[in-house]
Amino acid sequence: MTAHQAAAGLPGRAAPPGPPDGTTRARGVRGVQPVASLLGVLALGVCLVLSLDVVSAAVALGLELLLLPLLRIPPRTLLLRTSPVLVAVPLTALSIALYGRPSGRSWFDLGFAHVTDGSLALALATALRVLAIGLPAVALFVRVDPTDLADGLAQLLRLPARFVLGALAAIRMMTLLGDDWRQLGMARRARGVADTGRLRRGASMAFALLVLALRRATTLAVAMESRGFGAPGRRTWARSVRFAGPEWAMVGVLVGIGVVSILVAVGAGTWRA
Amino acid sequence: MTVAAARVTFSDWGWRYAERDAWAVRGVDLTVEPGERVAIVGPSGAGKSTLLRAVAGVLPDEPDATDDTAASVQGSVLVDGAEPRAVRGRVGLVMQDPEAHTVMSRVGDDVAFGCENAGVPRDEIWQRVRSALDVVGLDLPLDRSTTMLSGGQRQRLALAGVLAMRPGALVLDEPCANLDPSGVVQVHDAVRALLDETGCSLLVVEHRIGTWLDLVDRLVLLEPAGGVVADGAPADVLAEHGPALTAAGVWVPGSEPEQGSARRGTRLSPRAGEMHGADHGGPDGIRPLGAAGPRAGEMHGTVRGGPHAFRPLGDRDPMLLAARGLGTARGRRQPVGSGIDLDVRAGRVLAVTGPNGIGKSTLGLTLAGLLRPAAGTLRAGTALADGIGDAPAAWTSRQLAGRIGTVFQDPEHQFVARTVREELAVGPRALGAADVDARVDELLDAFGLAHLADANPFTLSGGEQRRLAIGTVIASRPPVVVLDEPTSGQDRATWQAVVDRLGELADSGTAIVAVTHDQDLVRALDADEVVLGATGTTRATGATGATAVGPAADLRDPATEVQP
Numbered sequence: 001m002t003a004h005q006a007a008a009g010l011p012g013r014a015a016p017p018g019p020p021d022g023t024t025r026a027r028g029v030r031g032v033q034p035v036a037s038l039l040g041v042l043a044l045g046v047c048l049v050l051s052l053d054v055v056s057a058a059v060a061l062g063l064e065l066l067l068l069p070l071l072r073i074p075p076r077t078l079l080l081r082t083s084p085v086l087v088a089v090p091l092t093a094l095s096i097a098l099y100g101r102p103s104g105r106s107w108f109d110l111g112f113a114h115v116t117d118g119s120l121a122l123a124l125a126t127a128l129r130v131l132a133i134g135l136p137a138v139a140l141f142v143r144v145d146p147t148d149l150a151d152g153l154a155q156l157l158r159l160p161a162r163f164v165l166g167a168l169a170a171i172r173m174m175t176l177l178g179d180d181w182r183q184l185g186m187a188r189r190a191r192g193v194a195d196t197g198r199l200r201r202g203a204s205m206a207f208a209l210l211v212l213a214l215r216r217a218t219t220l221a222v223a224m225e226s227r228g229f230g231a232p233g234r235r236t237w238a239r240s241v242r243f244a245g246p247e248w249a250m251v252g253v254l255v256g257i258g259v260v261s262i263l264v265a266v267g268a269g270t271w272r273a
Numbered sequence: 274m275t276v277a278a279a280r281v282t283f284s285d286w287g288w289r290y291a292e293r294d295a296w297a298v299r300g301v302d303l304t305v306e307p308g309e310r311v312a313i314v315g316p317s318g319a320g321k322s323t324l325l326r327a328v329a330g331v332l333p334d335e336p337d338a339t340d341d342t343a344a345s346v347q348g349s350v351l352v353d354g355a356e357p358r359a360v361r362g363r364v365g366l367v368m369q370d371p372e373a374h375t376v377m378s379r380v381g382d383d384v385a386f387g388c389e390n391a392g393v394p395r396d397e398i399w400q401r402v403r404s405a406l407d408v409v410g411l412d413l414p415l416d417r418s419t420t421m422l423s424g425g426q427r428q429r430l431a432l433a434g435v436l437a438m439r440p441g442a443l444v445l446d447e448p449c450a451n452l453d454p455s456g457v458v459q460v461h462d463a464v465r466a467l468l469d470e471t472g473c474s475l476l477v478v479e480h481r482i483g484t485w486l487d488l489v490d491r492l493v494l495l496e497p498a499g500g501v502v503a504d505g506a507p508a509d510v511l512a513e514h515g516p517a518l519t520a521a522g523v524w525v526p527g528s529e530p531e532q533g534s535a536r537r538g539t540r541l542s543p544r545a546g547e548m549h550g551a552d553h554g555g556p557d558g559i560r561p562l563g564a565a566g567p568r569a570g571e572m573h574g575t576v577r578g579g580p581h582a583f584r585p586l587g588d589r590d591p592m593l594l595a596a597r598g599l600g601t602a603r604g605r606r607q608p609v610g611s612g613i614d615l616d617v618r619a620g621r622v623l624a625v626t627g628p629n630g631i632g633k634s635t636l637g638l639t640l641a642g643l644l645r646p647a648a649g650t651l652r653a654g655t656a657l658a659d660g661i662g663d664a665p666a667a668w669t670s671r672q673l674a675g676r677i678g679t680v681f682q683d684p685e686h687q688f689v690a691r692t693v694r695e696e697l698a699v700g701p702r703a704l705g706a707a708d709v710d711a712r713v714d715e716l717l718d719a720f721g722l723a724h725l726a727d728a729n730p731f732t733l734s735g736g737e738q739r740r741l742a743i744g745t746v747i748a749s750r751p752p753v754v755v756l757d758e759p760t761s762g763q764d765r766a767t768w769q770a771v772v773d774r775l776g777e778l779a780d781s782g783t784a785i786v787a788v789t790h791d792q793d794l795v796r797a798l799d800a801d802e803v804v805l806g807a808t809g810t811t812r813a814t815g816a817t818g819a820t821a822v823g824p825a826a827d828l829r830d831p832a833t834e835v836q837p
Contacts, residue, residue, distance in 0.1 A: 147378055172378055175420065180686070186643040187687035192674025192703035192749065204689050211731050212685060216373055218333075223374030226329045226366035227434060228390035238385035238398045 029071055029250075030143060035152030036247035037140040040254030045133045047258025053272055054121060056265035057128035063257045064135050073142055081142050085134035089127050097123035132261075136254065146171050147239075155241040162230060169220055173213070180212050181205065278307035278473045279363055279441030281328055285348035288323050291334045292342050297323040299347070300500035303493060305442070310468065310475035312485050312507070315495035316521040317736055317764050321478040324495070325444045328476060329366035330357030353441065362391050365435025369447040369762060371427035376434075380406070380422075381415025383430055387438040398437075405433040408470050409463035424629045425456025429463045436467050442474040443467065449484055450762035453629045453790035457484055464488065480764045483526035494518060522764025530769075533799035535776030590618040592654040593753050593784050594640060594665070594677075600648030601635045608647055609635040615803050617753060619656070622775070622785040622798040627805030629790070634682065634757050636805065637788040641679040641755040642666050657752055675704050678746030682757040684738040688730040693722055693741060696730050700749030716744045721770075736767035743774060754778060755786040760794050772797050 048060055068078075079086075096119060103118030146168055154164040184205045188194045194201065224230075265271040287299035298320025305311050313321055326332050327350045337343035352360050365387075368374055377383040381402055388398040402415065409429040422430065428448050435443060445464070449457040461484055468475060468488065477485050482492070492510040494503035494517065503514045511518065511525060518525050594617035601610040609632035617623055617640065625633050638644045639651060642665030652663045657676055661668065665677060678700075681687045690696040697713045706712065717723040720740045725733060730741060739759070746754055759775070760768050776798055779785050787794060795802055 145378075147382060169376060172375075176372060183681060183683070183686040186638060187679070187681055188689065189670045189673060190641060190643055190677075190679040190681075191687060191689060191745065192671045192700055193689060194670035208685065208688065208731075212683075215685075219368065219370060219373035220376070222326070222331045222333075223366075223368065223431075224376055224386075225331045225361070226364075227376070227387035227438065228362040229386075231361050231390055234392045236389050236392050236395060236398070238382065238389050238395060238402075240395065 029246075032246045032250045033152045033156070033241060033243060034141065034144045034149040035156050035241075036243065036250040037136075037144075037254075038149075038152075040251040041133075041137050041140060043251070044136065044254045044258045047255070047262060048129055048133055051262065051265055051271050052122065052125055052129075053265050053270040054125045054128065055268050055270040056261040057125055057132050059264045060132040060257050060261040061128050061135070063260065064132060067253070067257075068135075068139060071139055071142075073139060077142060078139065082135065082138045085131065085138060088134075089130050092130055093123040093127040096126050151237065151239050151241050155237055156243055161235050165224075165229070169224065170217075173216055173220065176216060177209060177213055180209055184208055276439045276441060276471060276473070278471075279353050280307050281305040281364075281442060281474065281476065282351045282354075283324075283348070284350075286324075286327070286350045287345075287347040288320070288327060288332065289345040290323075291344045296320075296345075296498060298495075299498050301348075301495070303501055303504070305474050305476060307441075308472050308474055309491065310489045311477070311491045311493055312482055312489040313476065313478050313493045313495055314480075314482055314518060314521065314523045316497060317734065317767070319495045319497045319521070321495060322446050325366065325446045325476060325478060328352060328357055328442065328444050329364045330359075330361045331366065362387065362438050363441045364444055365432075365438060365440035365442070366444045366446065367428060367431045367435060367448045369450045371424045371431070371451060374431055375419045375422075375427055378419055379415065380411070380413050380417045380419055380430060383419055384433045384437050387434050391438060401437040401439075402433075405437040408436055408466050409433045410459070410466065411463075423456065424452045425459040428452065428456070428460045432460070432463050432467055436471070439471070440473055442476065443471075445475070445477040445479070447479050447762060448477075449479060449481070451758075453627075454792070455628055461485070461488075480522065480762070481524040483524060486526065494521065494523075496521070519765060522766040524765050530772070530793050530797040532796050535772045535797040536799050537776065537780045590620050591656045593617050593619055593657040594651065594653055596640065596646075596649065596651050598649030599636075599639065599646055599651055601632055601639045601644065602647035603635055603644070610805060611648060613649070613803075613805075617784045617786055619752065619784050620779055620782045622779050622787065622800035624795045624798070624800035624802045625786065625788045625805065626790055626792075626795065626802055631805045633788045633805055637755050637757050637786065638679070639666075640786055641677050642668060642673050643679065671703055674700055674749050674751065676751050677753040677755060678749055678751040680742050680746050680754065680756040680759060682761070684742035685731060687742055687745065688738075691729055692727050693717070693730055693733070694726040696741060696745055697748050700745055704749055712748050716748055720744045720774075736763060736770075739763065739767065739771060740774075743771065747774075747778065751783075753784045753786065755788075757788045758790070759787055760789065760791045768793075 044060070048057065097115055098113035098119070100116075100119030100122045102114045102116040104121075105117045107115040107117075107120075109115075150164045150168040153159045154161050185194075188201055188205070262271070281304070283301045283303045286301045287296050289296045301324065303311075313324065315321055323332070330352075332344070334344040336346040338345070350357060352363055357364065375383055376386050381399075384402040384405055385398050388401055393401065406413070406415075409432045411426060411429045411433060413426075419427070419430065431448075443464070448464075449460055452460065464475075464477075465488055467473075475489065477489065479485060486492075486507050489507060491504065492507040493501055494510065494514060496502045503510050503517070505513075515525055515528075519528060596613055596615050599610075599613040599615075600608060601613070602608045613636060615623065625636055627633055635644065639646055642651075645666045651665060653665055653676070654663075659676075661672055665673060668676070679687075688696055690699055694713055694717070697716050698709050701709045701712050717726055720743070722737065722741060722744065725737065730738065733741060743756070743759070754775075756775070759771055763771070772794055775785055775787070779798065785798070785800075787798070787800065789795065794800070
């Protein structure tokens with residue numbers, strides 16, 4: 001499924017002039033409905049896993065790096081958020097270089113690990129590919145408000161409201177649980193049991209956190225139910241969701257990156273499916 | 274806004290939770306006429322919250338007559354003649370914990386949440402949101418984050434969310450229990466405005482019932498398994514059933530505790546040169562790890578004499594902790610308070626007060642050696658440090674536990690064992706005390722927990738958990754005890770038990786630091802009060818007017834001088 005097909009099935013709807021909720025909607029790239037970024041990134045991923053060559057991945061990554069400044073993300077934040085990808089890339093490349101299917105000139109052979117021209121090329125192609133998919137997947141979601149994403153998922157993709165709003169409430173609860181965890185740690189220090197036995201202490205804290213999480217979740221569920229959540233009847237949405245020009249542009253750019261990279265690879269004769 | 278007020282009718286109603294043997298509430302006959310405003314009081318365990326949740330249609334589990342372990346119901350509760358679950362949204366519920374019932378991350382979205390569920394058209398939702406926020410006096414941008422709101426603001430936000438749904442009845446379950454005095458006033462005024470606006474019926478449960486008496490027409494006393502035992506105009510019920518209400522844990526207006534009522538030795542003024550209790554604070558008396566003899570932290574048989582009892586002291590009670598220019602912070606990047614000067618002295622109660630969110634808890638945790646000072650110094654006096662370094666934040670866990678005990682706001686944060694008995698033994702055992710079992714038995718009796726010795730701490734009621742939390746700390750006999758909101762949300766009986774215990778501790782020479790917004794606690798313990806202000810600096814006042822915890826005053830201990 002391409003993004004065009006996916007997006008074509010969406011009930012695209014323009015927002016009424018001036019959001020009625022009195023909030024100011026972010027402009028430019030930041031104001032794009034996160035669902036558009038989500039679909040675009042998925043489509044780009046599909047384009048990039050069709051081939052296993054170096055050229056297509058390099059072209060896609062190059063285009064992304066050219067477009068990246070448009071997002072205006074501080075380099076520090078970007079590095080921090082992409083760090084999981086940046087750590088995963090060399091590890092992936094290394095394992096493929098050592099264990100990838102051998103072909104071409106052999107560099108060294110340790111029996112269990114065999115490094116050849118073929119496995120090195122494959123390692124490079126894979127590393128670039130992981131970066132080319134991971135970079136937009138992280139960069140486009142650094143500043144996404146979970147509420148906007150939830151609105152998009154529920155109103156555009158028609159995911160069940162119960163599921164989407166439940167997940168949203170759970171995300172909000174994570175901060176509370178973080179505070180709980182710090183309190184649990186301090187309480188153990190205060191009680192004189194924090195000098196040794198890190199593992200056992202961790203287990204007891206995890207148990208307490210679970211109990212606290214269940215308590216909080218129960219209260220929150222009562223609060224949501226008391227305000228009619230889950231009641232029969234049609235639910236309305238206070239916030240309008242738009243899938244218009246900027247969203248199509250986002251999908252178009254991401255799909256475009258994928259298509260261009262494929263065309264270049266085919267033209268250069270490196271395409272291999 | 275004209276919505277018909279709802280009629281709520283209980284007929285011989287009762288509820289038993291799933292997997293419980295006892296009925297949470299039983300035999301309730303009560304009718305709330307449309308527009309009537311009723312306050313419900315009763316002891317802990319009388320099923321007040323269960324009653325309110327039933328009206329709001331949010332009791333867990335469907336009753337199932339064929340299953341013994343399932344929830345059971347008897348009689349009926351009806352809202353306008355209908356099952357409450359069928360008319361959810363007719364009844365608006367606001368509960369005790371302000372943290373727990375904010376649903377969305379932006380103010381406007383949170384108010385709109387109920388309307389969305391009710392299927393209100395979008396344009397109308399935002400009109401309702403604006404007018405609801407206006408009524409409760411919450412003048413905030415709609416896209417303001419809900420995470421940084423104060424307790425009072427959060428409760429008003431919840432009221433706005435309820436108001437936007439145009440309820441026929443408003444149901445409040447201890448909405449002010451966790452709020453500071455100004456938050457209580459805010460919520461009270463918001464409820465009054467909401468009632469004026471809608472004319473809806475009101476059911477409110479609160480231990481400190483005085484808050485609501487000017488708004489209610491009826492006062493109902495509920496007894497565990499006894500149903501309604503008193504019902505009438507508030508003034509009549511208070512007059513006729515005053516002692517029964519006090520016995521039920523209700524804060525009857527006019528029966529507030531008196532100054533120093535929880536302290537045995539009322540202080541003589543002027544304080545300088547006073548003798549009481551001070552000797553306990555002598556180097557021998559507060560030896561943190563000393564196991565011999567009656568000493569700080571012991572509950573009974575407090576010995577106020579001893580060999581040095583009447584040695585006239587030239588200075589005040591021994592300094593245990595001294596903060597100078599202290600700045601507090603949560604984590605590395607969140608400075609909270611600054612420029613705080615205070616002394617913690619043996620045998621004295623120090624109350625840290627101030628509005629919610631001003632950094633009282635952070636200060637408490639810093640004084641307790643659990644957070645590093647962000648600025649300035651916090652030093653332990655020689656009597657407390659007892660041969661180790663004078664910076665509590667640098668002590669090991671075990672060194673700390675023998676010197677400063679901390680009771681957390683939420684007792685569940687500090688439980689580490691499987692049974693109440695083991696829980697009490699954790700501290701003394703970590704410190705290598707020889708008489709662990711004796712201490713545990715003594716505390717089980719003293720705190721009325723003996724019958725629960727083998728229960729899991731997480732299964733206790735709120736009041737029992739609070740007593741256990743204090744017991745676990747006292748078991749280690751630290752010379753300093755820091756408590757975060759030790760009395761919030763408690764009925765009068767539990768409150769009295771906690772405060773009496775703290776008074777005894779202080780009388781026996783322990784220094785108490787209580788982070789609190791409870792003025793009754795400050796009064797009953799005759800505490801020195803440190804008020805944290807908006808700038809984070811302190812204003813110190815003596816509760817008695819007889820003394821002041823002097824900012825940087827009377828520093829006798831050279832070790833505590835302000836660092837440059």
